[in-house]
Amino acid sequence: MLLWTLLVGCWPNDGERASLDFSAIPYDNADVVDSGALISFFDGDRLCPDGERNRTIALFRDDLPDPAPVAIIYHAGAFDFIFDELGDLNDPSFYNPGRLNRGWAVGKAWETLGLNLNIPDAAEENEGALAAALLNAGVAQIYPTNCWGDFWHNDPEIRPNDLDVEVFERSGFTVANDALRLVTDEAFANEQDFQIPVELDQSQIYLIGLGSGSRAVTEILLTTAAADVAGVLVDSPPDLLSAYIDPLDPFDEEEEGLRRIYGELALPSIDDQSLQTLAGDDALPARVGMIWSDADPRLPQGSVAPTAETLAGLPGAWVYNQRRPVHVSVNGDLELATGAVEYLLTGTIPQIEDDAR
Numbered sequence: 001m002l003l004w005t006l007l008v009g010c011w012p013n014d015g016e017r018a019s020l021d022f023s024a025i026p027y028d029n030a031d032v033v034d035s036g037a038l039i040s041f042f043d044g045d046r047l048c049p050d051g052e053r054n055r056t057i058a059l060f061r062d063d064l065p066d067p068a069p070v071a072i073i074y075h076a077g078a079f080d081f082i083f084d085e086l087g088d089l090n091d092p093s094f095y096n097p098g099r100l101n102r103g104w105a106v107g108k109a110w111e112t113l114g115l116n117l118n119i120p121d122a123a124e125e126n127e128g129a130l131a132a133a134l135l136n137a138g139v140a141q142i143y144p145t146n147c148w149g150d151f152w153h154n155d156p157e158i159r160p161n162d163l164d165v166e167v168f169e170r171s172g173f174t175v176a177n178d179a180l181r182l183v184t185d186e187a188f189a190n191e192q193d194f195q196i197p198v199e200l201d202q203s204q205i206y207l208i209g210l211g212s213g214s215r216a217v218t219e220i221l222l223t224t225a226a227a228d229v230a231g232v233l234v235d236s237p238p239d240l241l242s243a244y245i246d247p248l249d250p251f252d253e254e255e256e257g258l259r260r261i262y263g264e265l266a267l268p269s270i271d272d273q274s275l276q277t278l279a280g281d282d283a284l285p286a287r288v289g290m291i292w293s294d295a296d297p298r299l300p301q302g303s304v305a306p307t308a309e310t311l312a313g314l315p316g317a318w319v320y321n322q323r324r325p326v327h328v329s330v331n332g333d334l335e336l337a338t339g340a341v342e343y344l345l346t347g348t349i350p351q352i353e354d355d356a357r
Contacts, residue, residue, distance in 0.1 A: 076211025080149030125332025
């Protein structure tokens with residue numbers, strides 16, 4: 001268990017850590033039962049493709065349980081690449097506007113918190129319901145941000161992207177794993193100057209992935225013992241990535257993005273890196289929740305439906321099919337979010353009509 005103190009870092013131009021100012025801002029969400037929630041920001045030492053430092057957000061209340069469970073929430077939408085080989089950030093990319101910059105990533109975290117309504121993703125229901133449900137249940141929260149568009153997969157040292165065709169390093173897995181280390185490694189947390197005034201229970205660590213953020217959950221479980229995580233929840237996961245390579249599906253551009261991220265040699269066996277494979281290897285925690293839709297407009301069904309079937313067969317797992325055209329729904333429905341959080345904390349299957357079983 002770690003005892004964190006609220007510290008928000010400021011960075012001078014030369015990159016050295018400056019003195020820290022003690023500040024945070026209130027979190028305004030009508031679905032939070034008790035007021036007093038605070039948002040704290042932390043600028044890390046990983047550089048986005050635009051040269052800006054990555055940002056992590058913490059959300060908490062000062063009256064959380066002692067020690068408090070903690071959830072790490074990985075946002076959706078972390079996929080992008082420049083079409084031109086060795087092109088720069090001003091060249092056309094898969095998304096317009098591009099997502100390979102800190103501004104987009106921080107804005108996506110705000111959207112996930114229900115606070116960024118300027119350009120919301122129309123297929124996602126991001127109203128902050130998940131954050132509210134977690135706060136109402138007494139759970140501290142950490143929101144890393146991904147400005148590398150790499151499905152939370154790359155690390156410059158152990159999982160580098162192909163620099164022969166890209167001019168920047170991707171670090172999505174690095175920040176995904178760093179978020180977990182902030183909870184489990186006190187020395188690392190102190191080194192990063194990232195602290196909040198909440199004692200965290202390391203026996204109650206929960207990983208939540210929204211859309212492509214589900215890939216972060218998979219990547220963490222590929223390198224972390226399942227027993228170290230109390231439970232995971234994924235919503236609309238692009239799990240079996242071979243579905244993007246299937247010539248019968250119109251995802252040629254996504255396939256090129258996967259080639260940039262994973263490398264050509266990894267594509268034939270890319271489904272080895274999936275929740276479905278982890279389930280077959282008995283490498284998932286005891287509590288595994290999955291929300292999906294067989295009408296998801298953003299995913300090929302071959303990437304998600306087989307995994308839903310596999311997870312639904314696991315003892316104690318919860319799989320819920322929305323059966324409507326939505327990509328990421330837990331964050332827009334307080335009842336669903338509350339049920340999902342209760343499942344993570346207690347293992348109780350939510351009393352919601354479940355079409356997947």
